[in-house]
Amino acid sequence: MNPFVATRTKPEPTWSDFFAQAHVDLWLALLLILIASLGLFVLYSASGHSGAMVASQAQRLGLGVVVMLLCAQAPPELYRAAALWFYGAAAFLLLVTLLIGDDAKGAVRWLDLGILRFQPSELMKLAMPMAIAAFLHQRQLPPRLGTVGWTFLLIALPAALIMKQPDLGTALLVVCAGAFALYFGGWSWRWIFGVVAAVAAAAPLLWSRLHDYQRGRVLTFLDPERDPLGAGYHITQSKIAIGSGGLFGKGWMHGTQAHLDFLPESHTDFIFAVIGEEVGLLGALLLMVLYLAVVARGLVIAIRGQDTFQRLLAASLSLTFFLYVFINIGMVIGLLPVVGVPLPLISFGGTSMVSLMAGFGILMSIHTHRKLLSS
């Protein structure tokens, strides 16, 4: 026995120690569970008092928590090592999906593996930042031109496959997840602005390649009253729901827009409109603060990350989460065109919940596997 060590009294094990041992970040866990629980209440109302739907969502949440805990156990080094393999697998599945995937609402997004039916694009949401972060980890930073070129290729390939499904919203998120990693890697501002400008210039070209329904969404976004009973109906009804909610809302379960079926997709993509209607501006702002807290915690974890991979991955995941929130709320309140992005942790739906929680599991892994560095 070392006498120097022996002099230290062994401290009582605390709760935080316990969670640290279990690789759980308490802040993140509490925030996520708080948001998800509030989400269950909202869902109960938005679904028209459907206990079954709430139970199903709670089940999915449970599954998500389990996935999160599992993901938290694996050390970040494992993720780094497996990143490119994971990326490759996800890309392969996307390709398979395009070839033999299930059709739903005119888009081929689902892959049926018999026991499991899921969207490979959700896997890519995790694989993309992981792969870019792992790639950049091995390169000199700020990235040189060649590195950026390779990164672009890594981003573009799956994005193209997802666009082909077609799923503009997810493709956008996947592109952003990769781009965030590049951004945090220190890609030069000059290039960032250059590319943004180039994309803006290429927008007309992109426009010509869009599907009719995608164009319709953009047109509707620009002028929702253009066709209030058709394409603009979603956004018009959603604005009515939110606007009529006022400062304090109509009260939980008292939202007429959702309960009388005027608000379409009220339990999925447009659930934020139910929040705005039933708990008003104050409730909506509170929720946004909670989301911001999650993002902030993610960025803190990123800053504390111990190597380039951890930092880039954690920061990308956090910002992607923010992007989810921003796009969904922006769409529901009429600031952005309607793209199929759910409100994270609250919208009813399976795959996105699990992939989100997996992402948070990775964040926790990064945070709880820190080693004391010798200076």
Add this chain to the structure above:
Amino acid sequence: MSSYDAIKNLHEEKQTFLARVVVGTTVCMLLILTLASRLVHLQVLQHDYFSVRSDENRMRLQVIPPVRGLIYDRHGTLLAQNAPSFVLEIVPEKVPDLEDTLRRLTPLIHLTEKDFTRFRERLRKTPKYRGVPLKPNLSPEEVANYQINRYDFPGVDIRPELTRHYLLGASASHVIGYIGGITEDDLAQVDEKAYRGTNYIGKTGVEKSHEDELHGMLGTMIVETNAAGRPLRELDYRRGAPGRDVYLTLDADLQLTAEQALGERNGAVVAIAPKTGEILALVSKPGFDPHLFVEGIDSITYKALNDDSTRPLFNRALQGQYSPGSTIKPFMALAGLDSGAISAEHGELCTGEFTLPGSDRKYRCWQRKGHGWMNLDRAVAQSCDVYFYQTALSLGIDRIHGFLSQFGLGRSTGLDLPGEKAGLLPSREWKRRVRRENWYPGETLNIGIGQGYFLTTPLQLAQMTARMAMRGQGFRPHIIHAVGDPENNVVTAVPPEPLPAIGLHDPQLWQRAIDAMEQVTHSPGGTAFRIGRDAAYRMAGKTGTVQVAGLSQDEAVAPKQEDLPEHLRDHALFIAFAPTDDPQIAVAVLAEHSGSGSAAAAPIARKVMDAFLVPPPSPPAEVVAQ
């Protein structure tokens, strides 16, 4: 540790990363602030607007249109009722493909070309959100055919409705009028809100003039609906009230009698109760089937009715303006007596013609060979023109106009039916104003025998007869006897409205004029002796024959009526009241192109008066009333 670590500047890389996090955080905060400000805009600044939009979404005003009031005659006989029926209706804005829908409906519902024409015409005039009737009065088979296939026809529906049914049909079509589909023009005339859910509105007759009473009050219900429009609960209910029942002064039996008495002739019969001004019968022939208009008339049928040379849509009793002819003579006599221009015993020699002093133009008596010596009684009884040329000349146009206007001539009587014409009682002032000419004495002569510019409606003739019967007293003619509230069975009588009495210098003169009129029907030389001879009561009357074809100065003898084409034959007129000493009924009869008043018009008046005054063997009124 990776092999690249060696060439990585970890410190600088971390600094760059931190900077990027700071910039990223700032951008996130800005974006969140954008969202928040948008939320404030929607939920605070535009809150009121969106609250209204939200309420508009979920609240539907359901209207409960009132049931139209019924129309009864004076004895409670039903004249207009609401019969249940089914109508096939199309709401244009809810039909995806109208042409296709119409094509597919054809085998299910018996649709004629007229139905389509009518539908398209109404489609144009109706707002897109209102139902347009395609076919009324569906048969049970048609209802069943539709019900089986109804899921194939969005925007098409069968609506039970109450169809207006007029029990007297064409016989009273001009009095009662009809209701028809509301047009945009109609809506502009009424409070549009009160007519939500109402599809019909009174177009003519009592249906139009008493629309306010008959229509009733709209009930409303505000319901909360879901997005599919299904009502979920009632938020507000305002009770309406059914239309009030209208009791007419009309006697249905008398109306039918008068209509039948006219026979094949076109013309008008107006019967008034002198003591109240109640219209007992008001016939204009030919009539028309009011139901054509209730169902919504198609343009072909309408054009046919409108272009018909006998003008069935024209209400002769109120709108037909005819010279009063000799029927004016008792009144002219009264004017002469009252002004002192003549006396009852004053004699005048009728040679069959009359010339104005200082002129050689001949004014002829209808009796070419002359009546010989005439006094007032004989002049009225035999309708001597020469006697009244002289009377009119003595009176002068100003005194004639002044006196006769007291009887309501030259202006509408104020009957509570739409469209009444005023006629024309000419005066010096009128001629100057309208014709920009002076009045000539020869024109006064023509006025003296009820010709010339002089125009009256049959209603005015009946009313002036009633005033004579009442010795100058009188009431405004009216068609509404009472208004009943079907909810509490309270019937409110409409009181007769007395008119200012016509004062004579000597009230005895009334009897003088009436005696003369009695001679017309009860003295062997009277022009209407044939109807007074065997009457069960005493009556006072006057015939009139109005020339339609102008008589040229050179024609010594008028052509025989039988030789003239029908549209040039004389109009036959007759006015009368009875019983003479207790007047119960005053009648004016106009029979167009029927020859003389004594032969054609007087018997019609007799039938009407008989029907009213002579009690029938067994009174059917009570039976009919229920």
